[in-house]
Amino acid sequence: MPTRIILDTDPGADDALAILLMLASPEIQLEALTTVQGNVNLEKTTRNALALLEFLNASHIPVAKGCSTPLIKPPHGEQGEEVHGKTGLGQAILPEPRSKVVEPHAVDYLIERFLAEPGELTLFAIGPLTNVALAIRKEPKFAQAVKELVIMGGAVRSGGNITPLAEFNIHEDPHAAHVVFNSGIPITLIPLDVTYKCLLTAKDVERLNGIDSPIAKFVRDVTADYMEFYLKYEGFDGCALHDPLTVAAVIAPELLSIEKHYVNVDISGGVSTGKTYADFMKVSKKPANMKVALGVKGREFVDLFVERLESFCRSRL
Amino acid sequence: MPKHIIIDTDPGIDDSLAILLALASPELVIDGIISVHGNVSTEQTTKNALSILELAKASHVPVYKGCDLPLVKESLLSPETHGDSGLGYAQLPEPVTQPKAGHGSDYIIEQIMSRPGEITLVALGPLTNIAIALRKEPRIVKNVKEVFVMGGAIQHTGNTTALAEFNTFVDPHAAHIVFHSGMPMILTPLDVTYQCIFMKDDLDRLLKIDSPITKYISDSTRFYMEFHDEYQSIEGCVINDPMTMALTFMPEICDYQDLVVDVDISTGVGLGNTFADFYNYGKKPKNMKVAMGVRPRMFMELFLKRMENLCSKIR
Numbered sequence: 093m094p095t096r097i098i099l100d101t102d103p104g105a106d107d108a109l110a111i112l113l114m115l116a117s118p119e120i121q122l123e124a125l126t127t128v129q130g131n132v133n134l135e136k137t138t139r140n141a142l143a144l145l146e147f148l149n150a151s152h153i154p155v156a157k158g159c160s161t162p163l164i165k166p167p168h169g170e171q172g173e174e175v176h177g178k179t180g181l182g183q184a185i186l187p188e189p190r191s192k193v194v195e196p197h198a199v200d201y202l203i204e205r206f207l208a209e210p211g212e213l214t215l216f217a218i219g220p221l222t223n224v225a226l227a228i229r230k231e232p233k234f235a236q237a238v239k240e241l242v243i244m245g246g247a248v249r250s251g252g253n254i255t256p257l258a259e260f261n262i263h264e265d266p267h268a269a270h271v272v273f274n275s276g277i278p279i280t281l282i283p284l285d286v287t288y289k290c291l292l293t294a295k296d297v298e299r300l301n302g303i304d305s306p307i308a309k310f311v312r313d314v315t316a317d318y319m320e321f322y323l324k325y326e327g328f329d330g331c332a333l334h335d336p337l338t339v340a341a342v343i344a345p346e347l348l349s350i351e352k353h354y355v356n357v358d359i360s361g362g363v364s365t366g367k368t369y370a371d372f373m374k375v376s377k378k379p380a381n382m383k384v385a386l387g388v389k390g391r392e393f394v395d396l397f398v399e400r401l402e403s404f405c406r407s408r409l
Numbered sequence: 410m411p412k413h414i415i416i417d418t419d420p421g422i423d424d425s426l427a428i429l430l431a432l433a434s435p436e437l438v439i440d441g442i443i444s445v446h447g448n449v450s451t452e453q454t455t456k457n458a459l460s461i462l463e464l465a466k467a468s469h470v471p472v473y474k475g476c477d478l479p480l481v482k483e484s485l486l487s488p489e490t491h492g493d494s495g496l497g498y499a500q501l502p503e504p505v506t507q508p509k510a511g512h513g514s515d516y517i518i519e520q521i522m523s524r525p526g527e528i529t530l531v532a533l534g535p536l537t538n539i540a541i542a543l544r545k546e547p548r549i550v551k552n553v554k555e556v557f558v559m560g561g562a563i564q565h566t567g568n569t570t571a572l573a574e575f576n577t578f579v580d581p582h583a584a585h586i587v588f589h590s591g592m593p594m595i596l597t598p599l600d601v602t603y604q605c606i607f608m609k610d611d612l613d614r615l616l617k618i619d620s621p622i623t624k625y626i627s628d629s630t631r632f633y634m635e636f637h638d639e640y641q642s643i644e645g646c647v648i649n650d651p652m653t654m655a656l657t658f659m660p661e662i663c664d665y666q667d668l669v670v671d672v673d674i675s676t677g678v679g680l681g682n683t684f685a686d687f688y689n690y691g692k693k694p695k696n697m698k699v700a701m702g703v704r705p706r707m708f709m710e711l712f713l714k715r716m717e718n719l720c721s722k723i724r
Contacts, residue, residue, distance in 0.1 A: 159545070161547070162548060163480065163481075163540075163544060163582065163586070164481075164585055164674065197546075199545060202517075212525060222544070225480075226544060229539060229541060230512055230514065231474055231512075232477055232478070252609065265479045267480070267582055270481055271480070271481055347656060359481065359674075359677055360677070361676065368432035
């Protein structure tokens, strides 16, 4: 039985790669996307979600449109376009989608789907957690209905990538993260501590492009600017597979070292706003509220990623 | 033309008096009532809203249930102020009517979007429902007529912490969202409500009319007066919410200032404190009208007369 997943996402270059990896993985049945502002604005993330599914012949997967701003903070604006390109998908050019979003707001769509089958569906959240937080507050039964929530976000021991301390998704809506972390949903967190160990290099992209496939070409186009950004700002050869690494929680959990901790996020408004921290020494005496990936076999995951995409490209030739 | 209002409320003794004042006022039509956590749990505030409507023979007014927790903070209720049931010593029968299906925040969105420019929101409790509605449907900002909010303490001391008023302290993050939303807003802070005290003499005047409503007002406010006496050394009780309701149709009760008002969400000692930038150091546009001066007797006469009318009709 494949794991049935609803994905809350802000595509976004690495979001696109996560969607690709999910569709390329037989262990996963991707049942719906809900969109949120984040890497780029909501109009663009929603358009990208629809366009991407059409490009991958998967437009049977419904898309619900979500929140256009974080709960409390103003959105970061167009900063994300430097990382993800003007459209959010780097240099990739996908045709305007013909399919439309489903009628309900993403918050209501999430509530509807999870309450219809309590304990059956897994939620993946790879953008700011605004939609998920609102679903939790609007429907008190939502949290109990979610089988598991896998989040890309946070930097526990590692430095931040948007402030010296904070990771982008959490920093973009720290209040939403605070709601989600303290909701009682069983969470697996995939923080920067592990995602920065999974670097997709230009060589990997070229290997994939050994196959003459529009999908392989898409991966090259969607990562080109992304890689340049990493080289310019962070001195890496390659780009971090932040969002795709969440998929490992289902398809290759053996690659992750997981610890259980009480993790929270700073919403105090000081310099560490948006910082995720784990109570490693149990000083707060609070019970663990999530599983956190703190180690990863990075190269093995990147190889798995490329292999999965290779078979996917071949199957679609 | 009467004003169409939706009341977002956590009854609550003074909330219930505000609902009664609205029902007694021909200037207003209550389109719906939305419950929220606050004075007591949402389970209880919903029940109380239904009971009050039944008491006043107004159960045609639909009630929608809203949020039962603040957006971000932990829950804080106030049974010491309003009693365990939320209505002091009053014991109203279990309501026969049920809340309507659908979430309170969605009712706000539907009504405002289907009747642009016509709906006045009157928010008497923590602002959670309205904050959620704003995040789900940002276009309500341009389509709501106006929003009256009971909350905050601008130059007045707080009533829940040294600095913060109860409604804004319970959900400061929701208040932050609403204050900065761009909706046309009129705030009734403690600065004016604490100048309007409902006294034992006022109650005795109402009790000359034999009505289940006067009995209710007596039973509920007796508890409320004991609270004010014990905690705040005030003789009588402060009826914040009816004052906010009165301003929707009799604005001349108060004097207003256009101000830049913000709420502290930084989780320090000032959490939930509402503060005005009187000298506009922040150079931000004014975001609300704030009632800063009041004619207490004008309000109290209005309230008493309206209650007398309503009580005479419902025996």
